[in-house]
Amino acid sequence: MATPRLRARKLSEPTIARLPVYQRIAEGWLARGQNRIDSRQIAELAGVTATTVRRDLAGLGTLGTRGAGYDVGVLNDRIGEALGHDRKYDVIVVGLGNLGRALVNSTNFLIRGAQLVALYDVDPGVVGTEIAGHVVRPWSDPIVPATVGVICVPPEAAQEVADKLVKAKVRGLLNFAPQVITTPLGTAVHYVDFSIELQILMYHLNNGTGPLGGGLLHSLGLANPLRGS
Amino acid sequence: MATPRLRARKLSEPTIARLPVYQRIAEGWLARGQNRIDSRQIAELAGVTATTVRRDLAGLGTLGTRGAGYDVGVLNDRIGEALGHDRKYDVIVVGLGNLGRALVNSTNFLIRGAQLVALYDVDPGVVGTEIAGHVVRPWSDPIVPATVGVICVPPEAAQEVADKLVKAKVRGLLNFAPQVITTPLGTAVHYVDFSIELQILMYHLNNGTGPLGGGLLHSLGLANPLRGS
DNA sequence: GGATGTGAAGTAGTTCACAGCC
DNA sequence: GGCTGTGAACTACTTCACATCC
Numbered sequence: 001m002a003t004p005r006l007r008a009r010k011l012s013e014p015t016i017a018r019l020p021v022y023q024r025i026a027e028g029w030l031a032r033g034q035n036r037i038d039s040r041q042i043a044e045l046a047g048v049t050a051t052t053v054r055r056d057l058a059g060l061g062t063l064g065t066r067g068a069g070y071d072v073g074v075l076n077d078r079i080g081e082a083l084g085h086d087r088k089y090d091v092i093v094v095g096l097g098n099l100g101r102a103l104v105n106s107t108n109f110l111i112r113g114a115q116l117v118a119l120y121d122v123d124p125g126v127v128g129t130e131i132a133g134h135v136v137r138p139w140s141d142p143i144v145p146a147t148v149g150v151i152c153v154p155p156e157a158a159q160e161v162a163d164k165l166v167k168a169k170v171r172g173l174l175n176f177a178p179q180v181i182t183t184p185l186g187t188a189v190h191y192v193d194f195s196i197e198l199q200i201l202m203y204h205l206n207n208g209t210g211p212l213g214g215g216l217l218h219s220l221g222l223a224n225p226l227r228g229s
Numbered sequence: 230m231a232t233p234r235l236r237a238r239k240l241s242e243p244t245i246a247r248l249p250v251y252q253r254i255a256e257g258w259l260a261r262g263q264n265r266i267d268s269r270q271i272a273e274l275a276g277v278t279a280t281t282v283r284r285d286l287a288g289l290g291t292l293g294t295r296g297a298g299y300d301v302g303v304l305n306d307r308i309g310e311a312l313g314h315d316r317k318y319d320v321i322v323v324g325l326g327n328l329g330r331a332l333v334n335s336t337n338f339l340i341r342g343a344q345l346v347a348l349y350d351v352d353p354g355v356v357g358t359e360i361a362g363h364v365v366r367p368w369s370d371p372i373v374p375a376t377v378g379v380i381c382v383p384p385e386a387a388q389e390v391a392d393k394l395v396k397a398k399v400r401g402l403l404n405f406a407p408q409v410i411t412t413p414l415g416t417a418v419h420y421v422d423f424s425i426e427l428q429i430l431m432y433h434l435n436n437g438t439g440p441l442g443g444g445l446l447h448s449l450g451l452a453n454p455l456r457g458s
Numbered sequence: 459g460g461a462t463g464t465g466a467a468g469t470a471g472t473t474c475a476c477a478g479c480c
Numbered sequence: 481g482g483c484t485g486t487g488a489a490c491t492a493c494t495t496c497a498c499a500t501c502c
Contacts, residue, residue: 014493016432020425025409038461045409050461051495058463066462066501083428084435091427098331105327108384108407108424113431148430155337172434174427178337180254180274189276190430192423194338196249198320198403199312201377201419202343203245205401206313243471267483279483280473287485295484296480463500472491479484 011082015056019079021046022053026076038069085112092118092144092170094161095152096126096136099176103150104132118144122157143168155179162189240311244285248308250275251282255305267298314341321347321373321399323390324381325355325365328405332379333361347373351386372397384408391418 011019025045029037039057043050057063057070060078064070080086091114093100100119103109110116121127122139129136139161149165151158151173158177165173172188175181178196183189240248254274258266268286272279286292286299289307293299309315320343322329329348332338339345350356351368358365368390378394380387380402387406394402401417404410407425412418 011432012493016429017425020422020428021409024407024422024425028409040461045411049495052493054462055464055494062463064462067460068502069461083432085428085431087431087435089431089434098327098334102327102331103423106423109427111424112428114427147434148427150427172430174430178253180250180257182274188430188433190426190433192421192426193249193253194332194335194421195340196246196253197419197421198338198343198377198379199249199314199341200245201401201403201417202314202316202318203240203312204417204419205318205376206316241471269483278473281471283484284472284486291485293484294480295478296482298483460502461500462502464498465496466498467494467496469494470492472489474489475487477484477486480482 011059015059016083018046018048018052018056019083022056023076023079023083026072026079029072030076035072036069037072037075039064042070080112083112087113089114089148090117090144090146091115091148091150092120092146092165093150093152094120094139094165095154095157096121096123096131097152100150100152101131103152104134114148117146143170146170148172148174151175151177151181153177240288244288245312247275247277247281247285248312251285252305252308252312255301255308258301259305264301265298266301266304268293270298309341312341316342318343318377319346319373319375320344320377320379321349321375321394322379322381323349323368323394324383324386325350325352325360326381329379329381330360332381333363343377346375372399375399377401377403380404380406380410382406 022042025042026037029035039050039053042053046053054064057075060082063074063078091110093104093116096104096119104116104119116132116134119131119134119136120139120141121136127136127138143165145168147170149170149172151161153161155177156179158175158179159181162173162175162181162183166183166187170187173181173183173190175189175191178193181189251271254271255266258264268279268282271282275282286304289311292303292307320339322333322345325333325348333345333348345361345363348360348363348365349368349370350365356365356367372394374397376399378399378401380390382390384406385408387404387408388410391402391404391410391412395412395416402410402412402419404418404420407422410418
């Protein structure tokens with residue numbers, strides 16, 4: 001209201017990874033009818049310190065009230081703005097095996113500005129069927145205009161898929177294939193690799209932070225809240 | 230050979246997240262019959278700087294050869310040791326919707342010391358069927374002894390699943406439900422949230438590192454290699 | 459009183475630059 | 481010559497401690 005289109009610049013990478021977590025927490029409180037939260041409560045749920053929460057949120061402009069914490073609705077909105085949720089992102093998914101289906105059928109994957117515009121697969125048994133309201137197109141078809149491409153194909157096909165998507169001017173790739181792909185400058189690639197996540201967890205179970213340690217953690221920035229009472 | 234059981238201590242969190250990536254790169258080269266690699270090549274594929282690669286690997290003890298780079302096989306082995314792959318981890322998966330199926334059927338998820346020991350679901354249509362060589366057990370059954378539990382249930386069920394797993398002495402949870410869960414001290418939790426990964430990608434497409442920027446990035450530590458030639 | 463927002467201090471991670479070894 | 485491994489410099493992030501405002 002006070003800041004019509006002031007997009008707070010330069011959020012740090014760790015902050016960017018934590019904001020969606022705070023937003024998820026805010027949504028949870030909204031759904032339960034709570035509409036005030038303070039930095040300590042967020043911190044406990046997110047598994048970080050209260051100071052970190054305040055620092056992160058301060059980067060979005062003034063949105064808390066001294067003495068009274070944050071309004072959950074405002075928090076939710078502001079984080080959304082900061083993450084660019086006011087824009088629309090056209091998303092296409094390539095590969096509709098179990099993983100691709102899990103994604104497009106999830107009520108939680110495509111939210112906040114992201115909308116599904118097309119599905120592609122090579123399997124003739126899948127092409128032409130309807131999934132999540134979209135008829136699956138053959139991979140040999142031209143790629144419809146889109147901002148983000150989600151790659152859910154076997155690793156050996158990932159690079160080929162990436163190449164075609166890049167050629168079709170898709171600007172961001174979310175790669176679920178356990179395969180490093182190369183793209184020209186100007187294309188953002190983000191990897192999600194289940195096996196790596198499992199390996200990180202296993203490491204913590206042995207060494208370091210884990211055995212019966214306090215507060216796991218990690219990149220996503222969370223873990224192991226609730227310390228006793 | 231020289232260091233029989235010297236587990237290099239205290240790897241930093243970012244390093245731990247990058248090691249599996251290097252290992253994946255090493256596996257790829259091994260599969261293609263290449264058996265030498267240098268830090269610059271790894272760096273380019275992983276999307277980080279060569280210095281970072283060398284620093285990370287130096288933490289595992291001496292494993293490169295000055296002037297000649299790294300032996301891909303040794304690299305692979307040493308990273309495996311460092312991540313604790315010589316131990317065995319019994320893994321159970323709860324929830325066999327599309328996501329759970331995608332995980333257990335993937336040849337790339339359960340590798341390196343992780344072995345599936347049981348599957349659970351609440352759906353009577355799924356219980357009793359065989360998936361990936363295991364008969365799905367009803368959720369009401371006792372939990373078989375395991376080290377890691379993978380949660381692939383809807384968000385509203387995630388906390389309940391976590392509680393039962395913790396009670397059954399499962400030490401690590403990999404939570405795919407978009408839901409913050411609370412656990413007592415001593416239980417490691419690692420979150421994987423597709424929607425958050427998508428949001429991070431969308432952020433980069435607008436602001437910061439992305440628009441036509443060099444080298445995306447992120448927690449997992451990679452992206453956008455291959456800079457031109 | 460109570461919780462935010464922030465300068466200042468501390469810590470962790472990355473990058474530089476080069477010595478050391480093959 | 482080439483590339484690793486590493487002290488030293490730098491940068492980024494987190495935490496402390498408290499002034500500030502409701």
